Amino acid sequence: MEMLPFLLLLLCNYLSPVTALNAEGSVLLTLKQSITDPEGSMSNWNYSDENPCSWNGVTCKEHSIVSISIPKRKLSGFLPPALGSLSQLRHVNFRNNKLSGKLPPELFEAQGLQSLVLYGNSFSGPLPKEIGKLRYLQTLDLSQNFFNGSLPSTIVQCKRLKTLVLSQNNFSGPLPDPFGTDLYSLQKLDLSYNYFNGSVPSDIGNLSSLQGTVDLSHNHFSGSIPPTLGNLPEKVYIDLTFNNLSGSIPQNGALMNRGPTAFIGNPGLCGPPLKNPCSSETPGASANSPSSFPFMPENNPPSDNDFGRSENTKGLSKSAIIGIVVGDIVGICLLGLLFSYCYSRVCGLNQDSDETSFDKGGKGRKKECLCFRKDESETLSENVEQYDLVPLDSQVAFDLDELLKASAFVLGKSGIGIVYKVVLEDGLTLAVRRLGEGGSQRFKEFQTEVEAIGRLRHPNIVTLRAYYWSVDEKLLIYDYIPNGNLASAIHGKAGLVAFTPLSWSIRLKIMKGIAKGLVYLHEFSPKKYVHGDLKPSNILLGHSMEPHISDFGLGRLANIAGGSPTLQSNRVAAEKPHERQKSLSASEVAANVLGTGYQAPEALKVVKPSQKWDVYSYGVILLEMITGRLAIVQVGNTEMDLVQWIQFCIEEKKPLSDVLDPYLPEDADKEEEIIAVLKIAMACVHSSPEKRPTMRHVLDALDRLSISSD
Template identity: 30%
Template sequence: MAFLIDKPLFLLLFLTVSSMHFVVCSGLTDSEILIKFKGSLSNASALDNWSDMTNPCKGDISNWNGVICHKGFVIGLQLEGMGLTGKIDVQTLIGLSVLRSLSFMNNGFDGPFPELKKLKSLRSIFLSKNHFSGAIPDDAFEGMFKLKKVLLAENEFTGAIPSSLAALPKLIVLRLEGNKFTGKLPKFSATNFASFNVSNNELDGPIPATFSKMDFKSFSGNKGLCGQPVNECNTPNTSTSISTTSNTSNSNSNSESTSKKPSMVCIIVVGIAMAVALAAIVVAALILLQSLKRTSEESIEAPPLPSDLKKKTRSKEADRSAQGSPSEHSSNGRKKADMAKLSFIRDDGERFDLSDLLKASAEILGSGCFGLSYKAALSTGPVMVVKRFKQMNNVGKEEFHEHMRRIGRLSHPNLLPLVAYYYRKEEKLLVTDYIEKGSLAVHLHGHQALGQPSMDWPTRLKIVKGVAKGLSYLSKELPSITAAHGHLKSSNILLNQSNEPLLTDYGLIPVINQENAQELMVAYKSPEYLQLGRITKKTDVWSLGILILELIIGKLPPNFLPQGKETEGEDLASWVNAIPQEQRKNQVIDKKISGIKNSEGEILKLLKIGMSCCEGEVEKRLDLKEAIERINKLKEKDSDEDFFSSYASEEDMKKGMCDDFAIS
């Protein structure tokens, strides 16, 4: 017998059940699911505080070891280095409907690869440093389209790399080193990897062309791999067959000749082989010497943990670099030590070297357009941020040093100063101070996750004025750079404790590879570049205008989001332009700052300035000086005269009430 339920009632029932933290498919609470999952594990003393007497989550705070929470839900399990064994009960974990990340690294799990494809919502899988073995089924990652990070390093996996893994469209981190994978390296759908390593396996065949610019260490230890960046693939030579002519009258002489000819061929082949082997030994020796020289130049390779499982951890690669670096007490130790030194910009701060950063506890802050950023806490106390740049390999060493010194001479209250830098042909490191409060983007769009109130109007105005001052200084001090900042956006603006903005990633256009800059930098998303293929002195003004709209509207600019993100709608300026001016007060201003008594007039003035900065035609766009002058005239509150004369309708002026302009 079938029961009919109308749609509104069904939705009400569904939402009610969801809000009670019950999972429809299993009927169990998160705590019951986790306790059942714990039962499948052995040696689980580290999870003794998992008890049905408490809830695993209270808001964003976890009450249970290794559980990551968000708004009362379990979104991740970070059970690392706990000595766990047994079976990973995937079927039970299906009940955690919002599970995003699983990390079982550095435990004692063994056996075949778990059936994790049942957890379709996973973004991150971390199984490195266990004893998993056997071939991974070819469809093991089928349907996991949201998966971004996979760490399977240092296990005992065999067989081919699954084609379903290579087909993941959003994959940005893949670590398979230290296994026994065989066969050819597949062609991956994703190409913009932040970290990729298949070294020390048993792979063979050509490396796909999309990996040709990667570090060769990502492929080392696979004797059968060839192609860039390892070496060229050699085409086998066709051998010439030796034929003998049969003749009955001189069969003896023919048989003698045929018995001698193969021996001569063998001698020639052996001779060639010995020559090739000798040449290979010489080449290997040269490569080894070069490798020793470059050991101290290795970049920081902190474990690519997901941002939602932020945990201080030491990088295995960093440990290797620190432990395996040549001794400074060797005959050429002084030269190698000099190679590993950072180039410091300022003289007033504490000095440290690359090995100090490699030894520091590291935490990934995020994966930006250029690469990963790390928070490194030095043993002596200071906390630094290290940014890796791989899109600067076209710039020469002297040119790079000169430009960094030029950047280092800049000094302004609204610029985050460069502390030090490190040059290597394949990538560069830029070191700055760590700013505890984080970026404007986080505080503007992620305040709820941080448990903070939304940003008020006086703070937003203060930030705009500070950004304008920083841009003005950059344009004066870097007149030869077309767009002195070039990469202005809310995630590149940090806030100090008094909410004063600090600009970062400025002045990089001269050293960024142009083929990459067009994909990554904000300046190259401007109307003039999209229409005319060039940037201008007013390009930074356009970026400032977009930032102003973002602050007023409270929405992220869709065209600034990383490639591959699902975005809806047009850019902010076009969206505002499509709304009649008389309706913008009600439809455009962020409701968190709208309706503020005696402030709407100034907010609308700033909106007008922002739109003037976003003019598609460069000639009609405000220049930076005029934009800054207009911004500096803005106040936190309106004067009655300015408010009514500029924005009130005739009827509102008769009423004489500012409250009529409140947005409901």
């Protein structure tokens, strides 16, 4: 009898692993069985646990699963229907994996779902009509998959939807009605690179909460552009490129003052800002509506071949054909005369010149002589309407024609123009910034400044490869840096449910890279430059998370180019103090410069920028990377800058854990290293410029730190 309790105990222990896991855990194990997991992301998903709340990628609230997030782990397989039985599920994030198959309709039985992020997989098939059950859905990102079929009409029942991103799929058909009326909460809309057709819904103009870019590009939308799109917020950029739209471009509200890059690839469109004027028969066209915007080549309207589309167009009338032929003959004659003039004026009989340029009016081939040489810059400044792309690097092998015909995507907007990601036909990716549209008298000043910046070469500074100047358009062409900016890497990106936090070793690598770039600017650049506007948003991250300092000298270039940047703090050492005093009042400086949290306190005095300004900004960036907090910290009902907050924490003798970024505890063994960097940061943000170290001393300290930790 004494053996009975022991046997019962053994029996209980034997049975417990089988019966312990709750129902929700069993559902997740069906997911695990449906997926191949090469990196072991689900290695701790086991029957032996009482519930799944401690499993990798799983978040619970009151012992119920509310989130499943396993991004970028090379998962393959499919999503099982059983996931829909998780009644409290709010967030699903499997972005950037290799999952495939169709979305099971049963998934949408989890009617409390607020975000479904599946971009960067291989899902296919239609989007189930059951999507309409998700009345609390706020984020739907299915981009970069193979979904097809039409967008179900039930999606308009998701009235709380704020982010709808369906780009780079095979969706087709018209948008459901009433798309813009019912989805009134939308803040982000990206339908690019699909096969949507029909007209652009006029009620999209009702979406007053939209922000950033409304991207309808690379589809088959047809008909005219609804004038109601002009009702969107003026800061919204509307991308309608590469569709089948026709008629005149409405000139109202958010549609006004847009460059042609918002409309190219629609051969049927006419009127400003495109070069092809509308005929009197075009609906909504004015009698004379020529555009002075030179971004597209004159006498060279986009063709089907230019944009990779094969369109079924109606035959042209005889009068239209005659007009085209006459126009071509006149254009060819003018080009011939211009070429003859340039050849006789500049090249003479010298056939051995090794200089090259690109013929904007022709096919972008290299020529053996230049109409405008560098030593004839006065001639160029008087003839800036010739629209030449000026390379600043011998490796530049593209011309303006190739640039204009490339695929373009809006990366961002600021007070200093719009930045595009441009992919050339050969795959080369560039970043192109549009500056102001005014100003024609300061070319020589612009040329001097931009060519000085173009000579800067350092692995931690973004390289300026070329520029373009005309009376109405100025472009800067840079290397494209693929991994976003440091601000997003520290704090995450708006609209994303989750992000991968930076480890301490990566943060230290970024800190050192920024320091190296600043040392080069301060000590080895020809003019010993000052950046003047250093902050995480203009530190870009490369393939291996190496930092690249960007936007150097941008404010001055925009000012010369005739733009009106909202923040002209990109000052260089050559700028005179009295020029700043004329352009900004002390109160404006305080609001625009010091208000960012990155500028040195002495900037309020509007003195000549010094390298110690960059040291202070760098110190704030170090503090931001250590604490994970923004440069302006909310404390109760008041705000203070990050430097003041750190000083407050030191005075209050707060523990280090209260100061560190919450994502850093896993690197607790680096505590001494973190404290050492914190001390370097505090030295950089000293209130007295004279007591701040030079960037050379900062870099030496970081190098010694790395050596001692090895």
